[in-house]
Amino acid sequence: MRDLPSGAALSIRVAQDAPIPLDARIECAAGELLALVGPSGSGKTTILRCIAGLVHPSDGRIVCGGETWLDTSRNLYLPPQRRTVGIVFQDYALFPHMTAIENVMAAMSHVPAAMRVKRAQELLALVHLSGLEDRRPAQLSGGQQQRVALARALARDPNVLLLDEPFSAVDQVTRRRLQRELALLRRAIRVPIILVTHDLEEAALLADRMCILHHGRTLQTAPPAELLARPASPLVARLLDLRNVFDGRIERHAPETGTTWITWQGHMLETPYRPELGEGTSVSWMIPAASVVLHRRDRPSRGERENPVAGTVVEMFALGETATVLIRVDGTDDAVLSLSVPTHVARRNGLDIGIPVRVSLLKDAIHLMPQS
Amino acid sequence: MDWSALILSLQLAGCTVAVLIPLGILAARPLAWRRFTGKGLIEALIALPLVLPPTVLGYYLLVALGGNSPLGEIYEKLVGRPLVFTFEGLLLASIVFNVPFGIQPIQRAFEAIRPAVREAAWCSGMSTWRTFWRVELPLAWPGLVSAAVLTFAHTLGEFGVVLMVGGNIPGETKTIAIAIYDRVQAFDTDAAGLMSGVLLGLSFLAIGSVYILANRRPAPHA
Numbered sequence: 185m186r187d188l189p190s191g192a193a194l195s196i197r198v199a200q201d202a203p204i205p206l207d208a209r210i211e212c213a214a215g216e217l218l219a220l221v222g223p224s225g226s227g228k229t230t231i232l233r234c235i236a237g238l239v240h241p242s243d244g245r246i247v248c249g250g251e252t253w254l255d256t257s258r259n260l261y262l263p264p265q266r267r268t269v270g271i272v273f274q275d276y277a278l279f280p281h282m283t284a285i286e287n288v289m290a291a292m293s294h295v296p297a298a299m300r301v302k303r304a305q306e307l308l309a310l311v312h313l314s315g316l317e318d319r320r321p322a323q324l325s326g327g328q329q330q331r332v333a334l335a336r337a338l339a340r341d342p343n344v345l346l347l348d349e350p351f352s353a354v355d356q357v358t359r360r361r362l363q364r365e366l367a368l369l370r371r372a373i374r375v376p377i378i379l380v381t382h383d384l385e386e387a388a389l390l391a392d393r394m395c396i397l398h399h400g401r402t403l404q405t406a407p408p409a410e411l412l413a414r415p416a417s418p419l420v421a422r423l424l425d426l427r428n429v430f431d432g433r434i435e436r437h438a439p440e441t442g443t444t445w446i447t448w449q450g451h452m453l454e455t456p457y458r459p460e461l462g463e464g465t466s467v468s469w470m471i472p473a474a475s476v477v478l479h480r481r482d483r484p485s486r487g488e489r490e491n492p493v494a495g496t497v498v499e500m501f502a503l504g505e506t507a508t509v510l511i512r513v514d515g516t517d518d519a520v521l522s523l524s525v526p527t528h529v530a531r532r533n534g535l536d537i538g539i540p541v542r543v544s545l546l547k548d549a550i551h552l553m554p555q556s
Numbered sequence: 557m558d559w560s561a562l563i564l565s566l567q568l569a570g571c572t573v574a575v576l577i578p579l580g581i582l583a584a585r586p587l588a589w590r591r592f593t594g595k596g597l598i599e600a601l602i603a604l605p606l607v608l609p610p611t612v613l614g615y616y617l618l619v620a621l622g623g624n625s626p627l628g629e630i631y632e633k634l635v636g637r638p639l640v641f642t643f644e645g646l647l648l649a650s651i652v653f654n655v656p657f658g659i660q661p662i663q664r665a666f667e668a669i670r671p672a673v674r675e676a677a678w679c680s681g682m683s684t685w686r687t688f689w690r691v692e693l694p695l696a697w698p699g700l701v702s703a704a705v706l707t708f709a710h711t712l713g714e715f716g717v718v719l720m721v722g723g724n725i726p727g728e729t730k731t732i733a734i735a736i737y738d739r740v741q742a743f744d745t746d747a748a749g750l751m752s753g754v755l756l757g758l759s760f761l762a763i764g765s766v767y768i769l770a771n772r773r774p775a776p777h778a
Contacts (some may be wrong), residue, residue, distance in 0.1 A: 263678070265682065267679075268681075270679075271676070273675070277676040279673060280673070281691075293682065293686075294681065336676075339680075340679075
């Protein structure tokens with residue numbers, strides 16, 4: 185089997201005002217999987233189409249594998265045919281009149297004719313479609329069609345692989361399987377992979393880094409864990425659907441203890457040292473639900489002295505092993521904290537709606553964000 | 557049975573298809589895929605022969621192609637014979653009155669091709685030309701066949717326009733539809749009946765093949 189495509193990094197800068205506003209900068213290393221995430225209409229697909237050459241932004245520069253595909257300052261614009269991209273469209277866009285193997289071979293004009301059949305068979309085997317070479321798209325299931333589309337994208341020996349919501353048109357079970365296959369397959373592909381998705385969970389699962397888009401702007405690019413723990417702004421936190429985001433004010437910095445004290449609706453909270461945020465400025469702060477620790481009633485618990493707050497349970501629901509508990513914090517303007525506890529812990533502590541509880545906000549998990 | 561009239565009709569229909577279908581493809585692609593000002597007007601003009609009485613269309617064609625018109629004058633100077641009451645004039649008229657039959661089915665067929673499929677072809681490295689041959693034409697094929705068959709059958713049966721522009725010159729402009737009228741006028745009902753039967757059979761064959769093809773066509777999208 186021939187080597188799968190290999191190439192160098194992808195670097196994108198695109199900007200325009202209309203028809204869809206864009207202001208995006210994206211870098212993706214060879215072998216890296218970057219997820220473009222954002223709500224509908226945030227410009228994810230448009231950026232993908234810019235890379236493929238299907239959209240011509242009014243301002244921008246796209247370099248892939250050392251080759252410049254777009255440079256508006258030099259009036260350089262390579263058509264899609266001259267950009268070696270492999271793209272899986274959202275609804276796959278297979279050629280309906282061709283069989284699976286013909287679809288794959290259609291992207292092989294650069295391969296000597298005598299080798300195309302063998303190479304196409306190899307690619308179909310790679311995506312687990314051996315034996316279905318002669319089926320037409322209409323005779324294949326949604327998951328099988330997606331695999332043909334992936335094989336066709338790889339058949340081009342692309343310098344970048346573009347996946348536009350590739351899992352959105354299949355059922356849950358197939359989606360899980362295809363996601364697992366992609367996670368395995370990508371180890372063998374040494375090119376940048378850009379995955380467009382509105383599914384945060386899918387992005388966090390598959391991507392090395394996630395790039396958050398909003399109205400065509402790239403707001404933050406970071407590994408999923410970092411992004412979820414340290415969003416750059418309250419807007420990013422909101423787009424990531426993060427809970428426990430509140431407003432506060434920097435009270436004072438204490439470098440000797442590595443602490444920045446903030447006030448939050450009458451509470452004084454210690455947070456990690458962030459001297460760049462001036463005293464007196466308004467900030468947003470956030471704490472992951474897993475870092476809000478419930479105090480046990482019968483004996484002292486871990487971190488009990490760290491930012492203790494009291495409140496009343498207002499809502500509680502168990503999803504399997506984990507219970508989500510919402511607490512209205514005493515002395516605040518109806519601020520509601522969300523925490524996750526194992527269901528058995530919730531039961532042992534007799535948690536129920538209306539019950540008063542005490543929790544600690546673990547200092548190191550609190551993340552401060554400047555307000556824009 | 558007027559064999560020369562039948563052969564003339566078949567020739568006229570064949571030539572009309574040969575000229576109109578390539579023109580139809582050229583016109584149908586931008587109409588199917590582009591948006592531009594005046595598109596609605598162009599589409600209305602294309603559909604106009606469907607609703608215009610053939611004699612009205614024939615009258616205007618007669619005026620436009622006649623020896624006193626600029627077009628007729630130029631043609632006569634270049635070729636040495638007039639455009640009206642000749643096979644060439646009849647062909648031109650036939651192309652005009654078949655415009656809706658030659659363009660609309662092809663336009664519908666191109667419209668049914670999803671834009672992403674063409675984009676996928678470009679992203680697979682296919683040139684615009686190769687995309688046309690390998691993807692667009694095979695997918696639009698049933699529309700092309702419909703357009704060709706409808707144009708062919710419609711030309712065989714056209715009467716009003718032919719009479720206005722071509723007259724009734726045996727071997728030159730006397731088509732089978734004219735010949736039937738001619739035979740009825742001469743109380744030769746046997747010949748008229750035979751020719752009518754032939755025309756009926758041909759027309760049914762043509763239309764039937766379009767419908768059979770349409771029903772056998774696999775779903776365009778999975």
